Amino acid sequence: MVQMPLTLAEPAHFSVVERLAFAVLGVASGALFWRRFGPILHKILESKRDPGFRLFPLGRRIRDFTWEVLCQAKVIRERPLPGLAHAFVFWGFCAFALVTINHCAVGLGVGFLSSEGWFSRLYFYLAGAFAIACAVGILGLFVRRFLVRPRWLGEKLSWESGFIAFLIFFLMVTYLAAFFVPAASHAAALLWWLHTLTLLVFLPIIPHTKHLHLVLSPATVFLSRGGFSDIPPLAGDEDFGLVAGADLTRLVSLQAYSCVECGRCTEHCPAANTGKILNPKEIILGLRGYLNEFGPKSAEPLLSKHIELEAPFQCTTCGACEFQCPVGIEHLPILVGLRRGAVNTGTWEDDHGAKLFLALERGSNALGMQATERDKFIQKQDFPIFDGTQEYCLWLGCMGAYDPKGREIVADFARVMTYLGTTFGVLRKEKCTGDPVRRLGNDLLFQQLTEANLDALAQNNVKKIVSICPHCVRTIQEDWKEYGLPPEVEHHSEFMARHLSRLPKPAQQETIVFHDPCYLGRYRDVYEEPRNIIKGAGHLVEAPRSRERSFCCGAGGGLAFLSEETGERVSHVRASELAGTGAQIVGTACPFCNSMLRDALTATGTSAPQLLDIAQLTARALPRLDSGNATSDVRESN
Amino acid sequence: MKIIVAIKQVPERDAQVRIDSTGKWIEETDLQWALNESDAYALEEALQFKEQHGGEVVVVSAGPERVGSTIREALAKGADRAIHTDCNDLGERDALGVARLLAAAIRTEQPDLVLTGLQSDDLGYGQTGVILAELLGLPHASLILHVEKSEGGITVKRELEEGWFQNIELPLPAALTIQSGGNKLRYATLMGIKRAKTKEVRRLTAAELGVADEPAVTLERIAMPQKQKSTQILSGTPQEAAAALVEKLKFEVRVL
Numbered sequence: 094m095v096q097m098p099l100t101l102a103e104p105a106h107f108s109v110v111e112r113l114a115f116a117v118l119g120v121a122s123g124a125l126f127w128r129r130f131g132p133i134l135h136k137i138l139e140s141k142r143d144p145g146f147r148l149f150p151l152g153r154r155i156r157d158f159t160w161e162v163l164c165q166a167k168v169i170r171e172r173p174l175p176g177l178a179h180a181f182v183f184w185g186f187c188a189f190a191l192v193t194i195n196h197c198a199v200g201l202g203v204g205f206l207s208s209e210g211w212f213s214r215l216y217f218y219l220a221g222a223f224a225i226a227c228a229v230g231i232l233g234l235f236v237r238r239f240l241v242r243p244r245w246l247g248e249k250l251s252w253e254s255g256f257i258a259f260l261i262f263f264l265m266v267t268y269l270a271a272f273f274v275p276a277a278s279h280a281a282a283l284l285w286w287l288h289t290l291t292l293l294v295f296l297p298i299i300p301h302t303k304h305l306h307l308v309l310s311p312a313t314v315f316l317s318r319g320g321f322s323d324i325p326p327l328a329g330d331e332d333f334g335l336v337a338g339a340d341l342t343r344l345v346s347l348q349a350y351s352c353v354e355c356g357r358c359t360e361h362c363p364a365a366n367t368g369k370i371l372n373p374k375e376i377i378l379g380l381r382g383y384l385n386e387f388g389p390k391s392a393e394p395l396l397s398k399h400i401e402l403e404a405p406f407q408c409t410t411c412g413a414c415e416f417q418c419p420v421g422i423e424h425l426p427i428l429v430g431l432r433r434g435a436v437n438t439g440t441w442e443d444d445h446g447a448k449l450f451l452a453l454e455r456g457s458n459a460l461g462m463q464a465t466e467r468d469k470f471i472q473k474q475d476f477p478i479f480d481g482t483q484e485y486c487l488w489l490g491c492m493g494a495y496d497p498k499g500r501e502i503v504a505d506f507a508r509v510m511t512y513l514g515t516t517f518g519v520l521r522k523e524k525c526t527g528d529p530v531r532r533l534g535n536d537l538l539f540q541q542l543t544e545a546n547l548d549a550l551a552q553n554n555v556k557k558i559v560s561i562c563p564h565c566v567r568t569i570q571e572d573w574k575e576y577g578l579p580p581e582v583e584h585h586s587e588f589m590a591r592h593l594s595r596l597p598k599p600a601q602q603e604t605i606v607f608h609d610p611c612y613l614g615r616y617r618d619v620y621e622e623p624r625n626i627i628k629g630a631g632h633l634v635e636a637p638r639s640r641e642r643s644f645c646c647g648a649g650g651g652l653a654f655l656s657e658e659t660g661e662r663v664s665h666v667r668a669s670e671l672a673g674t675g676a677q678i679v680g681t682a683c684p685f686c687n688s689m690l691r692d693a694l695t696a697t698g699t700s701a702p703q704l705l706d707i708a709q710l711t712a713r714a715l716p717r718l719d720s721g722n723a724t725s726d727v728r729e730s731n
Numbered sequence: 732m733k734i735i736v737a738i739k740q741v742p743e744r745d746a747q748v749r750i751d752s753t754g755k756w757i758e759e760t761d762l763q764w765a766l767n768e769s770d771a772y773a774l775e776e777a778l779q780f781k782e783q784h785g786g787e788v789v790v791v792s793a794g795p796e797r798v799g800s801t802i803r804e805a806l807a808k809g810a811d812r813a814i815h816t817d818c819n820d821l822g823e824r825d826a827l828g829v830a831r832l833l834a835a836a837i838r839t840e841q842p843d844l845v846l847t848g849l850q851s852d853d854l855g856y857g858q859t860g861v862i863l864a865e866l867l868g869l870p871h872a873s874l875i876l877h878v879e880k881s882e883g884g885i886t887v888k889r890e891l892e893e894g895w896f897q898n899i900e901l902p903l904p905a906a907l908t909i910q911s912g913g914n915k916l917r918y919a920t921l922m923g924i925k926r927a928k929t930k931e932v933r934r935l936t937a938a939e940l941g942v943a944d945e946p947a948v949t950l951e952r953i954a955m956p957q958k959q960k961s962t963q964i965l966s967g968t969p970q971e972a973a974a975a976l977v978e979k980l981k982f983e984v985r986v987l
């Protein structure tokens with residue numbers, strides 16, 4: 094066997110006093126850990142069971158766990174440098190598990206990895222390599238937190254984080270140093286004790302700080318609901334959403350205690366970035382504060398001391414926070430849950446909100462228009478009525494049926510379908526899919542609208558729906574499931590991308606910047622289809638924040654119907670960013686984005702780019718038939 | 732203080748109404764229904780009054796079984812209990828016939844205040860509330876936006892033409908017809924609907940109330956409004972045509 098130059102030095106033997114001291118300190122450290130961790134665990138387990146939670150199938154959970162926890166993929170992908178530093182610390186910890194167990198066992202005289210055996214030698218070397226990586230990693234994180242100080246980590250310097258970093262660094266140093274001292278020497282004994290004491294100090298600090306995530310976040314990731322913005326069903330007659338502590342479920346409590354305060358959610362949040370009260374990280378920490386003060390059985394309202402009532406209502410449900418969170422916290426079910434609690438009990442009073450709800454209680458659409466306006470539009474466009482013989486039901490949606498710009502988009506998409514020879518029809522009557530009320534937490538209205546729509550679709554024997562609105566698509570496909578089986582549904586970007594080879598290309602090639610709608614991208618994972626369509630219609634330009642990191646237009650979550658009162662307008666921030674790319678055209682794929690950006694782009698200045706939906710970009714290149722003059726008709730009528 | 736609110740179920744605003752085979756009423760199958768708009772304001776006024784001064788709000792509605800859903804909506808918004816006077820001939824009854832039904836149901840309650848909407852969105856007689864006051868022998872005021880408590884009774888705010896208002900003092904008990912738009916309406920909540928399930932709805936038939944139907948007015952026939960679009964081309968020189976147009980706008984259309 095090859096002689097290896099360095100071996101890990103271990104103390105020769107331990108006196109009885111030393112062993113006793115180690116045992117006592119070990120028990121004390123463990124007890125201190127439990128004194129704080131026990132109550133936390135108790136609060137989590139004491140919370141209500143999660144309605145609709147199913148552990149199986151495990152495949153998805155194992156995959157997420159492997160990818161997000163073991164590979165640290167999300168941590169690295171969303172913030173590469175600090176992510177990698179964190180990953181090294183994490184992998185270092187994993188590699189160290191065996192070393193640490195052996196280390197303690199040595200103290201009790203039952204060490205099982207001898208520094209002579211080839212396996213332990215190799216393993217110690219491996220752990221040594223990780224120790225170096227880990228030490229460098231933690232040093233990097235320390236520099237970032239205390240010298241670079243990105244504002245997402247909060248104004249206040251957290252000294253406990255500094256102390257923990259020091260402990261971790263010291264653990265690594267004391268381990269590595271043991272390779273350079275003679276075995277069974279005093280120095281070896283000193284290093285052993287320093288390493289051990291550091292460990293014993295580290296353990297009880299964990300549950301007192303955000304380092305609790307070391308213990309909880311693997312479970313949080315493994316147990317997460319999994320779907321994006323997966324809003325749980327209400328259980329029984331007394332469940333109105335998140336009203337008080339008694340409504341917090343185990344998953345919510347577990348997530349509240351798992352937050353590592355990294356601020357990634359806040360960094361990407363359109364509300365927090367435009368001066369609103371809402372800050373997704375503070376929502377999670379607010380729940381934690383609530384649990385610490387009142388516990389999970391309390392009747393104290395959630396929206397009072399720890400979270401302000403307005404905060405959840407400033408959320409555009411863009412999902413950037415949920416998408417970013419590295420420890421598997423699902424913000425949207427929580428934010429929508431808090432809204433449900435306030436709306437289902439009537440606590441939320443807002444003139445615009447009440448107006449929207451009343452419009453949908455008494456009428457059919459979120460814009461509060463007469464349904465006859467939709468009939469007139471259908472007549473004017475000569476849209477066929479769906480009678481079961483056509484392939485697709487073209488779902489107009491509130492924007493497509495009543496909003497002037499939405500109508501142009503629908504009309505152009507209908508032209509594309511006609512050109513392709515795809516048969517379609519529209520429903521004689523259609524109600525709002527319930528998207529805004531679902532996100533605002535009005536379960537009563539959402540159920541009524543869903544049932545009425547499911548009924549109408551079943552009566553008309555609809556099998557396939559296509560829609561220009563990602564909000565309609567998402568709500569029909571995912572949210573309606575709570576009340577029945579929706580037909581197959583797709584977004585017009587998916588439909589057009591499939592038929593791209595049969596569609597003509599325009600002669601002029603302008604530069605087009607694409608704005609990813611939240612409900613198409615993060616919610617539906619559709620990024621390529623609209624891009625392919627745009628590449629056919631011009632030169633694609635990417636916005637600084639695009640794809641998964643796209644910045645919301647400000648319309649989602651029912652906010653298009655409320656008034657944005659505090660701070661800068663989300664739409665203006667996004668519009669200047671898009672205009673700043675210098676593209677000639679802003680391409681959208683959602684009538685809500687279109688509506689928000691329309692005003693915002695005008696506000697950015699005179700040389701504002703043109704704003705066109707992917708359907709309009711596609712229809713521009715179609716040959717003009719005499720009978721296909723529909724588009725210009727709509728424009729005139731507005 | 733006991734407040735009674737008489738409410739009516741009418742076809743939903745966006746409903747497509749068709750005439751039924753008798754030609755005397757609309758086809759009710761597949762129709763969606765809602766609470767009459769000004770009745771919703773009457774209910775809101777009653778609920779706000781109760782929230783300020785305490786008491787009880789009881790809703791009364793006449794109509795067939797389907798009316799139950801509108802009654803539940805009113806209970807969900809905060810009414811304490813309801814009386815449903817069951818009848819299948821609402822469309823054939825005139826305003827007096829309906830008022831008699833409601834009056835019979837209300838009389839036993841001995842209310843302090845009776846509110847109705849100004850008029851119904853479907854038939855639009857605008858009489859039921861007024862006749863009801865007469866039948867109950869109560870002082871009455873119409874076109875009310877707000878009700879406030881005063882020394883000996885109530886002060887009500889009436890809306891007149893051209894931005895004029897009138898404040899009137901009334902003794903209690905009294906009956907008022909309420910105008911749309913005086914308040915912000917509240918939205919129905921899930922909790923309200925769930926709580927409404929346990930609230931009392933008393934059902935009474937016309938026979939039980941001892942009210943026979945002897946209509947003084949009967950509906951002969953109902954018809955859809957005819958769409959009229961007549962285009963006239965004015966001939967002659969531009970001057971002549973313009974003169975003819977001014978003539979028509981002045982004397983035929985009377986907009987100048």
Ligand code: SF4
Binds near residue numbers: 411
């Ligand atoms: S969903 Fe979007 S707006 Fe809402 S808290 Fe998360 S990041 Fe902010």
Ligand code: SF4
Binds near residue numbers: 352356377
């Ligand atoms: S909620 Fe998630 S993303 Fe936000 S601070 Fe906590 S751990 Fe970070």
